[in-house]
Amino acid sequence: MLDQSVDKVLVAHKLSKEVSSPEGTLTILNDVSFNIVAGETVAVVGASGAGKSTLLALLAGLDLPTQGHVDLNGRNLSTLDEDGRALVRAESVGFVFQSFHLVPSLNALENVMLPLELAGHEQARKMARSIIEKVGLAERWSHYPAQLSGGEKQRVAIARAFATEPAVLFADEPTGNLDSRTGANIMELMFELNRSSSTTLILVTHDTSLAERCDRVLALDAGRLVSDSGVAS
């Protein structure tokens, strides 16, 4: 059931994350709040150790905050167990990672089929074929990750992320392992797919030029949200 903020696809409410270390308790995120509406493209920027990846993990339900909560598509992730959060991800989340994270034993097509199969789509193979054509790898679908270049691996990852037409797509430094030219091509592809499928895109990046292409930029510093270039309604 959705609440009244129908178009708020993602709500971060007073998020804090603490971890214990040999030096004592470390606060990685400190009281971070914001809303993101459907179809927005949001860049999360900040120096190394600012808490970008931690924020991403909390928003996607890969980890739980020490305080506060995340509402994804109207559901409070803190009230769900690990399996419940997995189901939410299966329904409405896609990922693109810096280091691609393709399953080495599966070929390109099979990697794209994976989330479709997990979500129980009957036509997984057909749907995967169509999206792999869109990312320009129609000829290379049977190749294994080891046989693909970095740019091609990331295209497969993007195809996999968009295959289930998720409500929210999280991208963690998607061009971090690519040269600038390939990186630019990959981002072009991502924004294009984002437009055509009206997915909400949340992008963690160091790259200011990439951040500028987004509707909105969230800047983190030492775990605090220090600037928000746009205001969600």
Next chain:
Amino acid sequence: MKATLFALRSFGRELRSGEVLVLLAAVSLAVAALTAVGFLTDRIGKAVARQANEVLAADLRLRSQAPVPDEWREIAAEFDLQTADTMSFPSVVFHGDENALSTIKAVSEKYPLRGAVRIADELFGEQREVDDIPVPGEVWADGALLARVGAEVGDMLDIGELHLRVSAVLTYRPDQSIGFASLAPTVILNIADIGASGLIGEGSRVRYALLVAGDEDDVTSFNDAIRDKLPEEIRVRSQEESSERAYNAADRAQRFLSLTAVISLLLSAVAVAMSARRFAQRRMDTVALMKSLGATQGFVITVALVQLLLLGLLGVMAGSVVGYVAEEVLARILSDLLAGDLPGTGLRPVILASGSALVLLLGFALPSMIQLRNTPPLRVLRHDEMPPAPSRLLVGGLSLAAVALLLYRSVGDPRMLMIMIGGIVIISAALYAVGRGLVSVIGRARSGVGVAWRYGLANVSRRGRDSAVQVVAFGLGITVLLLLTLVRTDLLEGWRATLDEDAPNHFLINIQPHEVDAVAELFAENEVEVPIFTPLVRARMMTINGESVKERAYPNEEGEWLANREANLSWSANLSSSNEILDGEWWPAEYNGPPLVSIEEESAMNAGLAIGDRLKFFVAGREVDAEIASIRKVNWDSFQPNFFIVLSPGALDGMPTTFISSMRIAEEKQPMLIDLMRKHPSISVIDLGAILQQVRGIIEKASLAVQAVFLFTLAAGIAVLFAAVQSTIDERRFESAMLRALGARRRTVFAGVMAEFAALGAAAGVLASAGASILAAVVAVQLFDLPYEFNPLIWLAGVGAGIFVVCISGFFAARGAVNAAPVDVLRDAPA
């Protein structure tokens, strides 16, 4: 359902990618080893049991003083069993003017049902096995009889009204007894001749027997079916009761074989556990990814379990084929050596090995799979996020339950099972503790060594728990290999020593006191060592502590039988070398006080006798009253003259005494026995050679089997070592690439890796040597009733083998990691 389908579909992909090959290889090897061991133990067990059955010449024998009625023959036929008839009785055999008392054995076609009769064409000629019986009108006669009556092959013998031609010398029949009941040499003739002999009539002392043999289950069913119906005059004997000695040997052989099977099983378990751990570790990234894409824990565990099961089935299939083929080859090699004596087996070992492999997989791979289920999805962002380690209780419980289940099946003996499991648990705990100790010692020691050693020792130290686990695995592997070596050499040697080449091969019985000197002289003349002559006095026990033996209550029937039968007494000043005093004291050599008596341990137990009890014997019209002074253990395997009841010197003076003796007579000296028998016709010569050969045959078969099975155990042990090294190979590839990228020479990196393996191997070797020595001592003393001698060489071998095997395995396993081009490894990190 979705997860099952997914698992089935992706299994093919997993196989193609080669990711699961290590685990598959471990399971296949486990099944191959277990199948081959199972087949071999099954086959050899049957061969050994069959050899033990030879003592009866059958699986079962129904014996009676009157002809065994046809009724029982018909019932045996209903159970698909083979039967043969025998009659035996004493009779005088004539050759011209010479004559001698003989045991006449009349047999029907198919005799013997187990074992084979051996004959020769002349006295002391080459013997051969035959599978028929003498034709009517002919006999096969014992060489001793022919010597005594001065006959040769081709001569005619008269037995009752029969006039029969000697067609061969009888050298061995499977059911010949070394007891005192059949002192007289045997003549085998066809049962068809008996009717015309005129020897069977009222009052003749004929023993009739119906021999029965066939499939093991059928024999058991037959035995169960007739047991309660048989009239009192017909007595049944099965192999267990028939020959204590052969059965003991067979029983020990079975224990050796099951011990070997147990060791292969343990090694397989360790290999499976280690490769399952690696299998799970290599899948952690994929599982984290699948969870980030929305897979639930249930999905993850279902996929893992279905794939594990598929892997198990595939491993079982591959392993069964390999095991079956290997066993066929081994059986062929063995059967050449064993004169084609190995009976075939069914598919049972394959089924058992498959079941065992699946239990093994569940017991040892399941904890890793459960850990996989708890992989945090956050791992997709932070590679160092690990699932919590599976609970020790779960890991320990599952693996112990699996081991107990599997061991119980192959050991089938709760006491041995407890010893084995106890040994495994204690050694594992000790190895783990010392493994951890070593890790901390090495952490401190590394500052004083060169760069390569520092790198290697730092690795041992840094991998902390993993290093300790590897020490446990290596240590356990080496322990069982050492244990097997000890069992194979030390124990087998110890066992053989009781039946060495010097064991007596002849018994002389019924030597009259006045003949002793002459016989001794004859031995001296022929340059054969003069044997010890042991006195024998026939007596009857009258009372125990004043109570009549007939009225007394006994702990069991054997005790009652012992007290009531005619007893063979002996006396001796010194304790025989094959005897050991368990309780009380042996009398001094010069003792000449009131009569004392020493009783054999089991007889004392069966008859309920204890130190201080008074026994009264009746000997040739006189009474002897003696007090029990000691309880003895007798090594019956020694083939020396031994007695249940031995009295002190002087107790039997003046009683009618004969002497018996046992000695080893080399083959070339054996013709002197003909001379002996001619000069002293009343002395009975019993050839133990054939019986010894039978017992030795059983031992040879057992040791051959153990050695053959040892090859599989060795393969399983090496698999463990490879699995252990493999489990760290990814890490090593990466580290080696990093070090080389930082400028380390390949040789330096390699020396570091070798230093690490040498340290691990030495630690495992020390612990394994200690463990194996203790276990071998326990096994020897507790299970095989053999004295154990500490062998310091085992420490040298253990530590040397530890370093050598771990370094060699490490060399081959780590070579690829060290040699990989740094740029490939570093670029390739996570895909």
